[in-house]
Amino acid sequence: MTSLTAVFQMARQRLIAPAIGNWARFYAAKPAAPAGKKKKLGKLGPIMEKKVIPVETDANKLVNYVCGSNYMKTGEDIKIKPDSEYPDWLWTLNTEGIVPLDELDPNSKQYWRRLRKLALRRNNQLSKLKKF
Amino acid sequence: MSKAAGKLKSLKKTVERVTHTSKLKTNIPAGMAAAGPPLGPMLGQRAINIAAFCKDFNAKTAEMKEGVPLPCRISVNSDRSYDLAIHHPPATFFLKQAAGIQRGTMTPGKEVAGMITLKHLYEIAAIKIQDPPNVLLTMQQMCEMLISIARTCGIKVVREIDPAAYGEFLEERKLIVEQQRRELQEKREAKMLRTG
Numbered sequence: 044m045t046s047l048t049a050v051f052q053m054a055r056q057r058l059i060a061p062a063i064g065n066w067a068r069f070y071a072a073k074p075a076a077p078a079g080k081k082k083k084l085g086k087l088g089p090i091m092e093k094k095v096i097p098v099e100t101d102a103n104k105l106v107n108y109v110c111g112s113n114y115m116k117t118g119e120d121i122k123i124k125p126d127s128e129y130p131d132w133l134w135t136l137n138t139e140g141i142v143p144l145d146e147l148d149p150n151s152k153q154y155w156r157r158l159r160k161l162a163l164r165r166n167n168q169l170s171k172l173k174k175f
Numbered sequence: 176m177s178k179a180a181g182k183l184k185s186l187k188k189t190v191e192r193v194t195h196t197s198k199l200k201t202n203i204p205a206g207m208a209a210a211g212p213p214l215g216p217m218l219g220q221r222a223i224n225i226a227a228f229c230k231d232f233n234a235k236t237a238e239m240k241e242g243v244p245l246p247c248r249i250s251v252n253s254d255r256s257y258d259l260a261i262h263h264p265p266a267t268f269f270l271k272q273a274a275g276i277q278r279g280t281m282t283p284g285k286e287v288a289g290m291i292t293l294k295h296l297y298e299i300a301a302i303k304i305q306d307p308p309n310v311l312l313t314m315q316q317m318c319e320m321l322i323s324i325a326r327t328c329g330i331k332v333v334r335e336i337d338p339a340a341y342g343e344f345l346e347e348r349k350l351i352v353e354q355q356r357r358e359l360q361e362k363r364e365a366k367m368l369r370t371g
Contacts, residue, residue, distance in 0.1 A: 089211045094204060094242030099275050102342035109298040111272020114205070114243045114264055121298050132315055133293050138322055138332040140284075 199249040202265065205239040208232040221251045228257065235261060244268055262306045266324045269299045275345060278352070280329030288329035288348065292336055296321050 099110040109121040144161065147154040199217060208214060208229040218225045228249075236245065248260040271279065274289030300317040303309060309317060325332050 089209045094207060095277070096240070096242050096272075098272055098277055100345065102275075102338040102345065105273070105275045106292075106336050106338045106341065109269075109273050109295050110275065111269055112298060112302060114240050116238055116240055123292075123294050123298070126294075129294060129297055130314070133297055133318065134334070136293065136315075136318055136322065138293070140326070 199251070200246070201249075202244045202246050203232060204241070205236040205243040205245050206233050206241045218249075221249075221257075222255050223249075223251060223257055224255070228259075232259065232261075235259070260307070262308075263302055266299065266303055266321055267328055269302065270321070270325050270328055270330050273299065274330050276330075276348070279327075281355070283327050283329040286329060286351075287331045290331045290333055290336055290341060290344070291325065292333060293318075296325070296332055 099105055099108075104110065107123055109123065112121040113119055144154070144157055147157060199221060201214070201217060203214060210225045210229055214229070215225050218228055232247075239245075243264055245264060246262040248262070250258045250260075252258070267279070270291065271277070271289070273291045273295045276289040278288070280286045280288040296318055297314070300314055300321055303321070304312060304314065304317045312320070322332055
């Protein structure tokens with residue numbers, strides 16, 4: 044009896060198991076992914092993806108041209124012209140930051156605007172300190 | 176009396192309905208308008224045909240480089256039609272492109288992300304002054320406005336730039352940005368571990 048069961052087990056291992064193993068191969072192959080980039084899908088449709096716009100890395104071009112000024116597919120970026128072609132007021136612009144109140148002219152509008160702004164700020168700070 | 180009433184009725188018909196809804200202000204990348212978020216819900220709330228709008232916008236911006244952010248002003252009429260006004264790209268886009276940087280600083284005033292000259296600034300101002308909100312500004316005012324925008328981006332406005340020195344600066348800056356990105360990523364991962 045035991046020999047019979049042993050024979051059956053051997054038959055199952057040799058004949059049935061490999062066949063079951065082969066069955067997995069008969070499933071339909073998964074469709075290949077398309078070559079193009081697939082759009083992300085949100086709940087309400089394809090999500091608007093952010094495209095990273097490349098920047099110019101050549102320092103010479105950055106200095107001599109206004110890179111990015113031409114955002115059309117055709118055309119070229121604006122070339123920097125010599126100093127004489129720019130207005131005189133351009134060279135007097137303050138690029139350093141906020142000028143302190145002491146350095147402003149008391150007869151100018153900016154001085155009084157700044158003074159008012161600072162006074163308002165100070166008053167607000169003082170009113171914050173009041174307990175009731 | 177009936178004639179007067181009839182005239183009033185006819186007058187009422189001719190008077191156009193005034194729409195009191197505010198304009199929809201948004202930045203849309205050129206040629207990349209899609210029906211999904213964030214644009215879809217915005218237009219959907221105002222009952223605009225999203226597919227038609229996207230098609231119209233992409234057609235209008237077909238000759239522009241893809242992905243350039245374009246500030247749009249969309250005013251919706253009572254009959255569900257819309258008026259689309261496309262402005263020039265934002266000042267920050269122009270300034271970053273002119274400086275040759277991908278992103279500004281996280282701490283403006285403490286570190287410098289890039290540099291541009293006053294000439295660059297003037298040329299950018301000449302483009303931006305064409306936008307409807309800036310039409311009444313003088314070139315000087317426009318330049319001052321751009322200087323303050325550049326300051327918030329961490330871009331330094333100088334008189335002259337030496338190309339060799341600036342090239343070195345950009346190389347150093349690339350390493351700093353990479354390090355900052357790594358630190359941010361680590362912080363994010365640590366936060367995820369804490370919350371998880």
